[in-house]
Amino acid sequence: MAHLPQIKIPATYMRGGTSKGVFFRLQDLPEAAQVPGAARDALLLRVIGSPDPYGKQIDGMGGATSSTSKTVILSKSTRPDHDVDYLFGQVSIDKPFVDWSGNCGNLSAAVGSFAISGGLVEASRIPEHGVATVRIWQANIGKTIIAHVPITQWDVQETGGFELDGVTFPAAEVQLEFLDPADEGEGEGGAMFPTGNLVDELEVPGIGTLKATMINAGIPTIFVNAQELGYTGTELQEAINGDAKALELFESIRAQGAVRMGLIKDLSEAAQRQHTPKVAFVAPPADYVSSSGKAVNAGDVDLLVRAMSMGKLHHAMMGTAAVAIGTAAAIPGTLVNLAAGGGERSAVRFGHPSGTLRVGAEARHVKGQWTVTKAIMSRSARVLMDGWVRVPGDAF
Incomplete structure (x- = not known):
């Protein structure tokens, strides 16, 4: 042969x-x-x-x-x-x-x-x-x-x-500017908030009803409150990735949210769309020790965020999800904004499993619609x- x-x-x-x-x-x-x-x-x-x-x-x-x-x-x-x-x-x-x-x-x-x-x-x-x-x-x-x-x-x-x-x-x-980052082609109405709401009630079988901010900015992302899931927002990878029930929980949230956002027509399509949407849980600032052993103090951050990627808790933060975080933080009333203390802000520093990251966003409310002109962050x-x-x- x-x-x-x-x-x-x-x-x-x-x-x-x-x-x-x-x-x-x-x-x-x-x-x-x-x-x-x-x-x-x-x-x-x-x-x-x-x-x-x-x-x-x-x-x-x-x-x-x-x-x-x-x-x-x-x-x-x-x-x-x-x-x-x-x-x-x-x-x-x-x-x-x-x-x-x-x-x-x-x-x-x-x-x-x-x-x-x-x-x-x-x-x-x-x-x-x-x-x-x-x-x-x-x-x-x-x-x-x-x-x-x-x-x-x-x-x-x-x-x-x-x-x-x-x-x-x-x-x-390397400084990056993500211009007009809302993914306007995605979802039911093609809007930054595809359901038309800053916060929705998301029904998840086996869990119940969760508050959720579903946003198309940087990448379609579903934000939920850590406390509603029994978490503090200080978790590291092993706390989630070694727990099969937790992974199943987040996949269920992701699939239900994808349907609500209009990204898929039914739950069976979720398995073939692993990259999007993302799921992240947010919490107010708290002290924790990062995965490298570095201490992160509550006073160093505006909020805590943990995000799932391809079915696992990410070791740091996806760049596109950081755009979603910065955008949602800039819009009063979203779960991200509320976890950061509410009010108007043009930048946010959040804690993730590996440490902290700062991202800025320019948001405007025009004719009843929120728009974001750019999100900015530094990488290497x-x-x-x-x-x-x-x-x-x-x-x-």
């Missing part, structure tokens, strides 16, 4: 924020994978090492967590006033599918750097020293992201003193390895 040899595909393995992923230029992919479809999905699954019934992704580039089972495809943008098109694929660890339904805010921090290094940004837009402004079209959700990438001698500067909780070593700061990014990934020739 003849066996096809492995093929080599140019790729870069990058950290962006508190996530890692494999980055490709569209032009470098095999021809069959340059268009959306089964061949592309099969290729990316094989690159990452999924589906893996062992849940380890040993035979691929994935790291067996939602934060490290990620892929990015970039190309020069054909859209006016944009430099690069950014497509994100969240690869399931144990199932044979790639979820294209949302963005990864953390990896967004690496997109500008990769685009510059990969020749996808016009050389005239890159200064000798200073900051390059990269205009990104986020193709999954049809939104614009502006990345401010530090430059030294015309090259991306990756090293620096910026510290990000959830990342072990300091690096150069770094190339970990570049060269080629190899996959069996019959993998796609």
Whole structure:
């Protein structure tokens, strides 16, 4: 029996924020994978090492967590006033599918750097020293992201003193602006609040009725109160991820909320849409010790947030969920805003399992509707390895 040899595909393995992923230029992919479809999905699954019934992704580039089972495809943008098109694929660890339904805010921090290094940004837009402004079209959700990438001698500067909780070593700061972050194409009415309410009563079988803020901003997110679930908001990963009943509870909330938000038509569709919506629980400030052993004092934060990603409690905070947090915090009356003490605010610092994060948002109430013009946060990014990934020739 003849066996096809492995093929080599140019790729870069990058950290962006508190996530890692494999980055490709569209032009470098095999021809069959340059268009959306089964061949592309099969290729990316094989690159990452999924589906893996062992849940380890040993035979691929994935790291067996939602934060490290990620892929990015970039190309020069054909859209006016944009430099690069950014497509994100969240690869399931144990199932044979790639979820294209949302963005990864953390990896967004690496997109500008990769685009510059990969020749996808016009050389005239890159200064000798200073900051390059990269205009990104986020193709999954049809939104614009502006990345401010530090430059030294015309090259991306990756090293620096910026510290990000959830990342072990300091690096150069990359500021991100998520413009008009409400996902207006999602949900029943296509609005930031798809039900029309800042707070809803969400019926969850086996639990009862929960208060919930369901918002489309950054990524569709369902916020609930920690106290209603019997939590304090100070929980770390092991408190949730080792509890099968807790995971089932959050998946039930996620599925019911997805139906209410109009993201799916019935509960059976939830399993094929793992990346969105997210579920997060919020609580007022409290003292706790982060996963690294760092003490977080109640006075250091405005509120506490814990978020689920791909069925598990996230080790820090998804970048897109941070946009949702910042947006909801800026709108008086949401559960996020109330947990932070209520009132108007243009920025919020929240505690997550790895430490704290600050995110700003500009919200306006116009003609009875809330709009957000931008959300801003700082992340960092770094190339970990570049060269080629190899996959069996019959993998796609």
